[in-house]
Amino acid sequence: MKREVAAPATEAHPMDxxxxxxxxxxxxxxxxxxxxxxxxxxxxxxxxxxxxxDLAVVSGIGCTGRVAGYIKVDSFHTTHGRAIPFATGLxxxxxxxxxxxxxxxxxxxxxxxxxxxHAARRNVDITVICVNNFIYAMTGGQVAPTTPxxxxxxxxPYGNFERPFNIPYLAESSGAVYVARWTALHVRRLTKAIxxxxxxxxxxxxxxxxxxxxLYSRRNRIGTGLDLMKFYHDNCEIKHGADTRELDIGFQEExxxxxxxxxxxxxxxxxxxxxxAEVFGDQYEPYEGSAK
Amino acid sequence: MADSSRRTPPGPGQKYWxxxxxxxxxxxxxxxxxxxxxxCKGCQFCVEYCPRDVLEMSESFNVKGYHYPExxxxxxxxxxxxxEMLCPEFAIFCxxxxxxxxxxxxxx
Numbered sequence: 001m002k003r004e005v006a007a008p009a010t011e012a013h014p015m016d017x018x019x020x021x022x023x024x025x026x027x028x029x030x031x032x033x034x035x036x037x038x039x040x041x042x043x044x045x046x047x048x049x050x051x052x053x054d055l056a057v058v059s060g061i062g063c064t065g066r067v068a069g070y071i072k073v074d075s076f077h078t079t080h081g082r083a084i085p086f087a088t089g090l091x092x093x094x095x096x097x098x099x100x101x102x103x104x105x106x107x108x109x110x111x112x113x114x115x116x117x118h119a120a121r122r123n124v125d126i127t128v129i130c131v132n133n134f135i136y137a138m139t140g141g142q143v144a145p146t147t148p149x150x151x152x153x154x155x156x157p158y159g160n161f162e163r164p165f166n167i168p169y170l171a172e173s174s175g176a177v178y179v180a181r182w183t184a185l186h187v188r189r190l191t192k193a194i195x196x197x198x199x200x201x202x203x204x205x206x207x208x209x210x211x212x213x214x215l216y217s218r219r220n221r222i223g224t225g226l227d228l229m230k231f232y233h234d235n236c237e238i239k240h241g242a243d244t245r246e247l248d249i250g251f252q253e254e255x256x257x258x259x260x261x262x263x264x265x266x267x268x269x270x271x272x273x274x275x276x277a278e279v280f281g282d283q284y285e286p287y288e289g290s291a292k
Numbered sequence: 293m294a295d296s297s298r299r300t301p302p303g304p305g306q307k308y309w310x311x312x313x314x315x316x317x318x319x320x321x322x323x324x325x326x327x328x329x330x331x332c333k334g335c336q337f338c339v340e341y342c343p344r345d346v347l348e349m350s351e352s353f354n355v356k357g358y359h360y361p362e363x364x365x366x367x368x369x370x371x372x373x374x375x376e377m378l379c380p381e382f383a384i385f386c387x388x389x390x391x392x393x394x395x396x397x398x399x400x
Contacts, residue, residue: 011326011328013328013331013382013383013385014376014385015382015385016382019382024331024382025331025333025381026381028380029333030333030334030335030358031333031335031336031337031380032335032380033380034380035379035380035381035382036337036377036378036379036380038380039376039377039378039379039380039382040377043377185341185378187374187377187378188377191377225335226335226336226337226340229337229340229341230340
């Protein structure tokens, strides 16, 4: 049977300027939401007109960890869980740089959980985009600290019985100044949230619920990523300023999305400068970075 | 013409709210869809969420072996760029096209 194959396209996409085209096509599965998150991030950067030289993207390990390799700005792909400490160092060396951590739930909340809470406690001026797909997707669908109760994972074949983390509550109680949650379907609101988070001085967290077709939805027999997108469409409730204690996500239950926290608090560098100016008086020169 | 029709009371079966009062001043943008067929992995996000139902999955395959979207009624596209934002493969985008005949039969 003769198969009709489309002619190769030679056109360029407007996003191509921001992507390392030698690495595209990316490795993400069909109906994965990660490409959408990359587009939302790029649109936010575009909207704010941030010069690309003043932007750095740091990722950890995992499917989302690949983002650093695909975005054509200064980026670093760190070891597992260590995206936030690397970003903290990068920020402290040059506080004028906009440092963004884009990584997954397993990387940021489980293996790098300690770094997450301490960066939030110190209010380091970085932006964290935590893509939550409820599972360790790249390594084969092991249970993650965000896997909802009763969901199936390869290391929980009879369903998960561990209580999952509620990322906005964790971030708020640790001291983050901006906390929002959107899904990969709410692209425009997500773009706006990322833009707000980028402008916010302090530790800002945007949680993005993203479909994982190959491991999460296939293991749980809930269809493909498209079915999960339809699920988000029907079951997401927008509640700005909702109490973060009530934002737990159950297995295939309603998801509350919105902007929950937007407060002001002195950042790490500001607190250091204020305190040392108080202690040492005129002898102290405020720290503005050691990078030339 | 649009102004006089606005002042006349509606006939039977007609309703005021069917036609927005500034309908003659608002210009609906029109977009042209570009699809980079061989980047597509057939996720159907664009087809499912296009608010004007412009796209449809094609019968044929691309070089990767996936069905890809096709613009079946491109005239309906209003350049909202939702498909461009949702596409995880950076394979579809919209460009606004300027309409040449705007003043001939428009309301202004």
